[in-house]
Amino acid sequence: MNQLKINNYKGIIFDLDGVIYDITEAINKAVADCIEKYQLQVNIDEVMQEIAHLIEEIQNYPVPKIILNSYDLLKVNFLKGIRYFKKLRVGIFLFNQFSKYREESSIFEGIDELISKLHDKKLKLAILTNNKSSYAEEVLEKFNLTKYFSLIMGFNDVSEVKPSPEGILKILEEWDINPSEAIFIGDMTTDIQAGKAAKVKMICVASGLAQKEALMEGQPDILVDNTQELIKIFNF
């Protein structure tokens, strides 16, 4: 089991969806609704990460940009072989269902306690999401986590989203600390790429959106299966 010497670090950057906020069920239900309504032939586990990325990307864009980019956006495996206009209908239905189910989503069990303990240890904490920063603020507020985070960064605060290391580097600069003094916790292959490019300690949680094999290939410094395992590596 990997253990971290927490005293060696000054700051921890968290991704939001899939690390703090559990949207797995919301995506699962939205995809299940699409499969039923449009009779799609897909294996949900195989398309999870792709759909999570698609949803994340769509949330970043204003509507005109979604329409302009819809042809490329919808070039995803789970819609392969479907006519373009049906793809659009499925895509819109998927996004609406997801937005509805997301309201019922919650944070991972124990993650709030971990965040509070890290805050007690005087570590600086930040959120880096490819979503809008206002979305992150809303989620943190809903679960009483706002007070722990000194920085919340969304796609609207950077010129390049993850996998670019820009967001991480910006946070480190703001904190005035070195990459070797920081940890980034994410759940996707794009997070691993961003963390490694920024040269911070990269911890990946295989919380369900991405398949573990794909995450292993990205070679994060530490890969854990779930929130409980994540808490264990901090060894309080």
Ligand SMILES: [Mg+2]
């Ligand atoms: Mg995530």
